[in-house]
Amino acid sequence: MANPQNPSAEDSLIARYFRPLATDPGAFGLVDDAAILSSSGEDIVVTTDAVVEGVHYLAADPPDTIARKALRVNLSDLAAKGAVPAGFVLTLALRSREDAWLRPFADALGEDARSFGCPLLGGDTVSTPGPQMISITAFGRVPRGRMVGRTGARPGDLILVTGTIGDAALGLDVLTGGAVAAALASDPAVRDFLVSRYRVPQPRNALAQAVSDHANAAMDVSDGLAGDLTKLCAASGVSATVGVATMPLSAAAAGLIARKVVGIETLLAGGDDYEVLCTVPPAQSEVLIAAGQAAGLAVTAIGTIVPGHERPRFLNGQGQELTLKRLSYSHF
Amino acid sequence: MANPQNPSAEDSLIARYFRPLATDPGAFGLVDDAAILSSSGEDIVVTTDAVVEGVHYLAADPPDTIARKALRVNLSDLAAKGAVPAGFVLTLALRSREDAWLRPFADALGEDARSFGCPLLGGDTVSTPGPQMISITAFGRVPRGRMVGRTGARPGDLILVTGTIGDAALGLDVLTGGAVAAALASDPAVRDFLVSRYRVPQPRNALAQAVSDHANAAMDVSDGLAGDLTKLCAASGVSATVGVATMPLSAAAAGLIARKVVGIETLLAGGDDYEVLCTVPPAQSEVLIAAGQAAGLAVTAIGTIVPGHERPRFLNGQGQELTLKRLSYSHF
Numbered sequence: 119m120a121n122p123q124n125p126s127a128e129d130s131l132i133a134r135y136f137r138p139l140a141t142d143p144g145a146f147g148l149v150d151d152a153a154i155l156s157s158s159g160e161d162i163v164v165t166t167d168a169v170v171e172g173v174h175y176l177a178a179d180p181p182d183t184i185a186r187k188a189l190r191v192n193l194s195d196l197a198a199k200g201a202v203p204a205g206f207v208l209t210l211a212l213r214s215r216e217d218a219w220l221r222p223f224a225d226a227l228g229e230d231a232r233s234f235g236c237p238l239l240g241g242d243t244v245s246t247p248g249p250q251m252i253s254i255t256a257f258g259r260v261p262r263g264r265m266v267g268r269t270g271a272r273p274g275d276l277i278l279v280t281g282t283i284g285d286a287a288l289g290l291d292v293l294t295g296g297a298v299a300a301a302l303a304s305d306p307a308v309r310d311f312l313v314s315r316y317r318v319p320q321p322r323n324a325l326a327q328a329v330s331d332h333a334n335a336a337m338d339v340s341d342g343l344a345g346d347l348t349k350l351c352a353a354s355g356v357s358a359t360v361g362v363a364t365m366p367l368s369a370a371a372a373g374l375i376a377r378k379v380v381g382i383e384t385l386l387a388g389g390d391d392y393e394v395l396c397t398v399p400p401a402q403s404e405v406l407i408a409a410g411q412a413a414g415l416a417v418t419a420i421g422t423i424v425p426g427h428e429r430p431r432f433l434n435g436q437g438q439e440l441t442l443k444r445l446s447y448s449h450f
Numbered sequence: 451m452a453n454p455q456n457p458s459a460e461d462s463l464i465a466r467y468f469r470p471l472a473t474d475p476g477a478f479g480l481v482d483d484a485a486i487l488s489s490s491g492e493d494i495v496v497t498t499d500a501v502v503e504g505v506h507y508l509a510a511d512p513p514d515t516i517a518r519k520a521l522r523v524n525l526s527d528l529a530a531k532g533a534v535p536a537g538f539v540l541t542l543a544l545r546s547r548e549d550a551w552l553r554p555f556a557d558a559l560g561e562d563a564r565s566f567g568c569p570l571l572g573g574d575t576v577s578t579p580g581p582q583m584i585s586i587t588a589f590g591r592v593p594r595g596r597m598v599g600r601t602g603a604r605p606g607d608l609i610l611v612t613g614t615i616g617d618a619a620l621g622l623d624v625l626t627g628g629a630v631a632a633a634l635a636s637d638p639a640v641r642d643f644l645v646s647r648y649r650v651p652q653p654r655n656a657l658a659q660a661v662s663d664h665a666n667a668a669m670d671v672s673d674g675l676a677g678d679l680t681k682l683c684a685a686s687g688v689s690a691t692v693g694v695a696t697m698p699l700s701a702a703a704a705g706l707i708a709r710k711v712v713g714i715e716t717l718l719a720g721g722d723d724y725e726v727l728c729t730v731p732p733a734q735s736e737v738l739i740a741a742g743q744a745a746g747l748a749v750t751a752i753g754t755i756v757p758g759h760e761r762p763r764f765l766n767g768q769g770q771e772l773t774l775k776r777l778s779y780s781h782f
Contacts, residue, residue, distance in 0.1 A: 129681070144493075149685045150600050151669060152497040152531045157489035164571055165484040166539040166587065170578050199484045207498045209541070209585040239496055246502050248580020253541040255498065255587040268482050337483060349461070353481045 128243055131215055135224035139231050139238035142205055153239035155204060160259040162204070165195035167340075168253035175317070176293055177249075181219045182226035183317040184252065189230050191340065192256035194321035194392040198338040200266040200330025201258025203236035203323065209253040211246040234323060264330060266396070271335040271354035275397035275423040278406060280322045280415055282368040283343050287388020288380065289316030301379040308370045315368075319392035325417070328409035329396055336396035344386040345446025346395060347430050351423070354397075358430035360421035362386070362440060386432065387444045397423050460575055463547055467556035471563050471570035474537055485571035487536060492591045494536070497527035499672075500585035507649070508625055509581075513551045514558035515649040516584065521562050523672065524588035526653035526724040530670040532598040532662025533590025535568035535655065541585040543578040566655060596662060598728070603667040603686035607729035607755040610738060612654045612747055614700040615675050619720020620712065621648030633711040640702045647700075651724035657749070660741035661728055668728035676718040677778025678727060679762050683755070686729075690762035692753035694718070694772060718764065719776045729755050 137148050144154035155162060169188045171177050189206065196203050208227075212220075231237050236256065289312035291298035302309045321338075329336050335354055339346050343365075351358050362382055367375070374380050398406055403419060410417035421430075432440045469480050476486035487494060501520045503509050521538065528535050540559075544552075563569050568588065621644035623630035634641045653670075661668050667686055671678050675697075683690050694714055699707070706712050730738055735751060742749030753762075764772045 146599060146601075149681075150531075151499075151672075152495050152527055152533075152597065154597055155494040155496055156594070157491060157494060159489060159491045162487040162489060162494060163484050164487055164539055164587075164589075166541055166572060166574050167483075168541045168543065168574050168576050168585070170543060170576050172579060173577055195484055201484075207496055207587055209498055209500045209587075211500065211502060211583055211585075240498060242499050242585070244500050244502050244583075245505055246581060246583065247504060249578060251543055251576075251578065251583060253500070253574070253585040255496075255539055255541075257496075262488070265484065265486055267478060269478075340483075349481075 132243060135220050136238060136241065139224065139228040142237040142239060145237065145239045148240060153207065155239065155257055159262060161262050161265060163196060163199050163201040163258040163260055163265050164255065165192055166255040167191045167195065168251060170251045171249035179317055181223040185223045185227040186230050186318050188252040188254050189227060190319045190321045191392060192254045193234050193236060193323055194319060194338040196256060196258035197321050197323040197326045198329065198336045198394045199258065200264065200326050201260045202326065203234050204257040204259050205237050205239040206254050206256040207239050208241035210241065210243045211251040212243065213246060213250055260330065266329055266333050266336045268335055268337055268350050268353035271350060271356050271397040271423045273356055273423050273425045274400065275334055276400050276403045276419045277358060277360065277397050277421040277423060278403060278417050279339065279366065279393055279395050279420055280325060280410065280417050281393040282366045282371065283391055283393065284371050284385025284388050285312055285315035285368050286390035287385060288371060288374065289313045297379055298374060301374060301377065311370055316390055319390065321392055322394045322415060324413035325394060325410055325415060328406050329394060332398050332402040332406045333396035334398065336394060339391040339393045339395050341389045342387040342446030343391065343395065344432065344442050348445055350395065351430055355427065357424050357426035357428050358421055359424055360430055360432045362432050363435040364418065364420050366416055366418040383440060383442055387442060387446055389446060463575060467552050468570060468573065471556065471560040474569040474571060477569065477571045480572060487571065487589055491594060493594050493597060495528060495531050495533040495590040495592055495597050496587065497524055498585065498587040499523045499527065500583055502583045503581035511649055513555040517555045517559040518562050518650050520584040520586050521559060522651045522653045523724060524586045525566050525568060525655055526651060526670040528588060528590040529653050529655040529658045530661065530668045530726045531590065532596065532658050533592045534658065535566050536589040536591050537569050537571040538586050538588040539571050540573035542573065542575045543583040544575065545578060545582055592662065598661055598665050598668045600667055600669055600682050600685035603682060603688050603729040603755045605688055605755050605757045606732065607666055608732050608735045608751045609690060609692065609729050609753040609755060610735060610749050610751055611671065611698065611725055611727050612657060612742060612749050613725045614698045614703065615723055615725065616703050616717025616720050617644055617647035617700050618722035619717060620703060620706065621645045629711055630706060633706060633709065643702055648722055651722065653724055654726045654747060656745035657726060657742055657747060660738050661726060664730050664734040664738045665728035666730065668726060671723040671725045671727050673721045674719040674778030675723065675727065676764065676774050680777055682727065683762055687759065689756050689758035689760050690753055691756055692762055692764045694764050695767040696750065696752050698748055698750040715772060715774055719774060719778055721778060
């Protein structure tokens with residue numbers, strides 16, 4: 119009983135900041151401690167991802183971007199599973215209840231909840247003496263038996279990825295004052311672009327239906343493309359060959375590679391991309407790429423699923439295999 | 451990227467400790483980052499509760515009891531909503547991955563998951579430099595439209611509560627060396643009983659069907675009976691009269707009150723009871739009490755719902771109203 123103050127303070131915090139986000143009837147306006155997720159016999163896809171201050175975001179990050187990232191990393195999972203967002207629950211571990219932090223946090227969370235059609239259903243707000251943490255469990259709906267898993271990749275499938283790879287890792291380097299920050303000292307627009315890619319992922323929910331219709335296997339790229347593709351291949355019992363020259367890069371990332379500030383390996387192992395990685399029978403790849411174009415989103419073929427159980431091979435333009443010292447980010 | 455070590459370490463932690471708990475086919479053996487909760491058109495009840503080291507449990511608490519508490523506080527919510535457990539997702543924010551902590555934690559979590567029929571569906575394991583935190587979102591099933599809410603209490607309803615009230619708050623006092631600890635210095639069996647009530651709640655899922663069949667409104671008592679009843683009444687637009695002399699107390703709690711070590715007010719405002727509080731039309735109360743007896747569980751009538759909007763009144767044996775300085779625990 120660390121802090122037995124005003125017994126209604128927790129409720130009034132919830133009412134003040136979060137009740138406006140609870141627009142779904144199943145949320146009961148957050149007056150209950152449980153919510154209802156209705157179903158007409160579809161499967162409910164459940165995903166949960168937490169972000170921790172100092173680990174997944176920086177203490178100095180603006181609270182609105184922290185809110186968006188916390189929700190979007192979960193929306194990204196739903197997109198990769200081919201699911202339509204249905205709602206989320208929020209656990210917020212706070213050190214303080216400063217309005218200057220909570221107001222922009224809640225407002226941005228509400229904006230994203232509305233624009234992605236993913237209302238707040240419930241949650242828990244607790245105090246912590248340590249770093250703040252936001253844990254979100256998000257729900258989506260798919261027709262019964264139609265979630266796109268990790269186990270369905272088949273030899274011959276093309277490997278497709280949305281957007282561009284590696285920007286977020288470069289953005290983190292900018293924020294932490296690394297080599298990228300130094301190289302871009304006189305280029306604030308590029309710095310800002312990379313930082314925004316780190317702070318505010320762009321989940322690819324617009325592509326969920328096409329992923330559901332065409333992909334044999336899919337996941338979102340959150341810990342680094344190399345490591346995540348390795349996981350997908352392991353789950354499917356296959357291997358892969360990836361052409362690094364075809365990797366979709368932003369102009370910012372391509373420029374830094376050309377100047378040898380970073381190597382492609384750094385981008386392949388960098389985390390926080392939140393792009394969709396999927397494998398598709400070749401005959402269907404054009405349809406998926408076209409669906410991306412219709413949504414204003416690049417979808418790029420980067421390689422092929424091959425038989426075998428060895429780790430995916432990443433080949434440069436000369437067909438030589440890259441040695442990746444690190445595949446992805448790991449917490450432990 | 452605080453800790454870019456072995457990229458497979460997080461996966462191997464999950465495989466080693468938590469895959470054995472993921473017995474539901476919808477968990478996909480935790481190889482995917484999403485799970486499936488199937489539904490045949492029932493409503494899915496969703497509840498989320500987090501426990502933080504130093505706030506909801508003590509750093510010195512045994513890891514097996516921490517695991518049980520983290521899951522059971524959520525099972526308790528499902529019981530009070532009349533729902534049958536369906537599964538849960540786990541977010542674990544860890545400072546370290548010591549086997550000496552994780553092994554008993556995971557084993558106990560698995561035992562409870564099995565015995566309550568609530569398998570692990572998925573989760574996220576993150577590192578934190580601060581206090582450990584376990585956030586669980588649990589799911590239950592109810593027939594469509596049949597979740598027992600907080601808003602259905604009607605004047606004339608009897609107020610029933612399961613088990614005994616206040617033991618957990620006394621147990622926390624024992625652990626933190628307060629007046630109760632001193633009064634029980636020579637009575638280790640009573641101390642152990644109260645500590646176990648704090649550390650390992652006994653969620654009343656055996657009563658869920660009867661609550662679903664008979665209660666107009668229900669919630670679990672987690673922050674203190676007085677404050678929780680106040681919330682239930684506010685949500686229902688009613689008031690209540692409670693006879694404190696009828697409050698179900700353990701022999702341990704009754705003894706401490708008789709010795710004037712604590713007052714009844716402390717028990718009414720103490721948190722962590724995890725009993726079911728419900729309101730029931732008088733004609734149905736005997737059936738609910740009998741259902742409790744069949745499950746080996748005391749169910750006690752403690753008062754009556756009355757019209758009005760004032761806070762519930764707690765009357766002593768002489769009909770005098772108690773003044774409660776504090777209604778419940780609050781985080782802020």
